[in-house]
Amino acid sequence: MIRIEKIGIGLFLLGCIGSTLKAQISPPGLGEANTAFWSAFGVKRQLDSLGKKQSLSYIAIGRKSSPDNDNLFSKQAIFVLNHEVYHSFAKHQQYSYAISYRRQPVYESSAPYEKEGLEQELRLYGRYAYTFDLGKNWTLKNTIRQEFRKFFDPNFHAVEENFQLRTRIKSQLTYKISSKNNQKLALSTEALFAISYLNDPEPQWTKFGYKEMRLGLYYMFEIPNSPFTVDIGYVDDLIRNSHSITKGGVHYLAADVIWNLPYKKK
Numbered sequence: 325m326i327r328i329e330k331i332g333i334g335l336f337l338l339g340c341i342g343s344t345l346k347a348q349i350s351p352p353g354l355g356e357a358n359t360a361f362w363s364a365f366g367v368k369r370q371l372d373s374l375g376k377k378q379s380l381s382y383i384a385i386g387r388k389s390s391p392d393n394d395n396l397f398s399k400q401a402i403f404v405l406n407h408e409v410y411h412s413f414a415k416h417q418q419y420s421y422a423i424s425y426r427r428q429p430v431y432e433s434s435a436p437y438e439k440e441g442l443e444q445e446l447r448l449y450g451r452y453a454y455t456f457d458l459g460k461n462w463t464l465k466n467t468i469r470q471e472f473r474k475f476f477d478p479n480f481h482a483v484e485e486n487f488q489l490r491t492r493i494k495s496q497l498t499y500k501i502s503s504k505n506n507q508k509l510a511l512s513t514e515a516l517f518a519i520s521y522l523n524d525p526e527p528q529w530t531k532f533g534y535k536e537m538r539l540g541l542y543y544m545f546e547i548p549n550s551p552f553t554v555d556i557g558y559v560d561d562l563i564r565n566s567h568s569i570t571k572g573g574v575h576y577l578a579a580d581v582i583w584n585l586p587y588k589k590k
Contacts, residue, residue: 348510348542348555349382349580352402352426356433356566357388357574359396362559364404364580370587371409381407382580390437391567396577399439403427420451443483444476461500468493482523490518490535505545506553512540536563542578553582 351362366382386401408422424447431437449471456464469492475483494514501507519532542557559576561568568574 348544348557349380349384349406349582350512350514350538350540351386351559351576351578352404353536353538353561353563354386354388354401354574354576355428355431356391356563356568357399357401358391358394358568358571360386360388360401360561360574360576361396362386362576362578362580366580366582367585368553368582369585373587373589375587376412378410379408380410380582382582384580388574390431390435392435392437399431399437400429416455416457418453418455420453422449422451423447424449442478444478444480446474446476448472463498465496465498466494467496484522484524486521486523486527488518488520490516492516496540505548508544510540510542510544510557512538512542514538514540534564536561538562551584553584555580555582 349364349366351360354360354362362384363386364382364384366380368378368380371377371379382404384402384404384406386404387397387399388401389395389398404424404426406422406424408420410418410420412418424445426445426447428443428445429439430441430443432440449469451467451469453465453467456466458464471488471490471492473488473490475485475487477483492514494512496510496512498508498510501509515537516535517533518535520530522528522530538559538561540557540559542555544553544555546553555578557576557578559578560573561576562573563569
């Protein structure tokens with residue numbers, strides 16, 4: 325675990341010494357599992373004629389295996405609706421803000437891992453990103469993202485965890501493979517830190533600390549003669565103190581399709 329943390333911190337520091345909206349939609353954490361599948365369909369819209377303001381709205385689902393098998397489509401894992409607005413306000417710099425709704429089944433922690441409930445989440449977050457150009461074909465993008473996560477039961481009543489404040493720090497190195505179909509390869513590492521306010525067993529704050537790390541590898545390309553971009557990727561989610569981390573983490577297969585819409589003057 326210490327070695328994994330050192331690798332992630334090292335990659336982030338590399339990014340710090342080393343702005344365009346990317347189509348990639350990163351999968352969320354899906355809890356304990358061996359394997360998982362994430363798929364999203366999004367609409368990216370240019371909001372001004374200069375290309376400095378954009379929005380990305382998407383709908384997504386996630387599936388996952390049980391802890392005792394590798395069938396990544398075995399169980400429903402999550403449903404997501406997300407809307408984010410981006411503004412490239414200076415050269416290499418970008419900020420964004422977003423709202424997100426999520427429904428996530430809760431499963432028993434022991435076999436046969438049956439569904440025992442459902443949790444809803446309303447999420448607000450803001451993001452700041454700085455991109456470095458590293459030669460002709462390489463770019464390095466460093467991002468810090470701050471989230472507010474509010475949790476509910478299926479009837480929008482309070483649950484054990486009232487809300488959470490989470491900080492995410494990410495570095496992504498992108499290589500342009502070919503200008504044909506705008507093919508790219510992206511390698512990323514992201515560290516997540518959080519503090520929660522609990523309702524049970526009594527109202528109190530938890531300690532702020534490291535929660536998990538996500539390592540990703542994505543191939544991105546545009547479909548010829550169409551407005552669509554496709555991303556196919558692999559993500560390894562390393563959750564602190566989880567059973568899955570003893571087996572190398574939760575292994576995700578991810579795919580998303582983005583429909584790119586040009587600016588339309590009103």
